[in-house]
Amino acid sequence: MRISTLAAGIAIVAAAPAAAQTVTTASTEGTFTNAFAGTGDTAPVYSGLGTSQFSFGSGSPSTLQYSGATGPLAARYVPPDSFYLGSILYYNGAITTTSGISAVTLSLVTTLSAPVNPGGDGFGTLDERVFITNTPNSTDREASADYITFASLAMGAYVYEGQSASFNLFGTLNSPLTLTSIVLASDPSTGFVASAPPFTGSVTPVPEPASWALMLCGFAMVGGAARYRRRRNVMAFAGA
Template identity: 35%
Template sequence: MKRIIFSALTGMAAIAVAPAAQAATFPVGSANFTATQGPNGTVSGAFYNTGIAAGTFTDTFTFTLPFNGVGSGTVTTSTNFVGAPNDLDFTSVLINDTAATITRLGNGAFEFAFANMVPIVAGRLNTITVTGLSRGNGAYGGQASFIPSAVPEPATWALMLVGFAMVGATARFRRRSTKVVFA
């Protein structure tokens, strides 16, 4: 009986000592996620997290844009020694549930994730989700860029409508000028 109680207490102590999974959400405009609007609706942003305690973590960066378009970005981390307290490993990086490609160099001392041409939807809460394992004082940083989908200018629409009208007029003219002769 003493062994059972001792085993149960040891198991509970191990659970209590194990690092808990961490989760954080950073909306655009927070200290960890900034964005700058550029010409023609483009947006560039920077996001990061530092001092991540030991254990697994999931950080979500949220943003809403006024235009449909595509986004691209990278996230990087590095350490002096694999397994050091500032070592951090990416488990996944997702942009609107699209997985970024993760590359590890130097046996994992340097890691980066990248994605290109990911659809970004206007008026919807878009997300960048970074998941990983920190060894005690992990940090990473990233940058993202957005380009709105091409929308024709009014002059382009007018030129296109004139072109359709000319095609229609030509088709109508050819139909009228066709003469049928019976033998």
């Protein structure tokens, strides 16, 4: 009789479900909210403010498209661990010289399934200025590359003329949300990530040729041997 009672007790314990471990999930939404014209953009043309897709320039418009991320974080997520916020796809269109814009604001809102950030509210917001250096269109895709960078980062992405390149955004949720890095996620033949001074002030005009040379000198391409490019001795690296 004691044996049967013990066996029944074991069966009950075995049938009890194990305590589920809480996994924090996060979702990030982004919209473009402001556009800024530079000194050379005398007739800026743009559309898509208030949405996740922003186009600018007459002719063949250039496009920025934000795709938010959603999914589980680490089981024990602790700020200031960084996590994937989403991605931006940029198309470098053949726009007219005076119809472009120099910057646009990307407004990000990240919501967590549990209030794990220090503020205790479970979400973070960030208005990030995205700077765009438009270059004249030419048959040299390298010389025609546009440069995309962010107010809070000392790096950005070059996208060749007529090409699309996507890059991932990573951030931390320390109330408020902060952007920490980008990684080029497309074929490196469409563009590359590079180091550059952050643009934290007002809209910055297109750099002079001497500034280009200073910014671009010394970059290394990941996974390949360094090689000289045809113009401005640019050496680049691409992240997968």
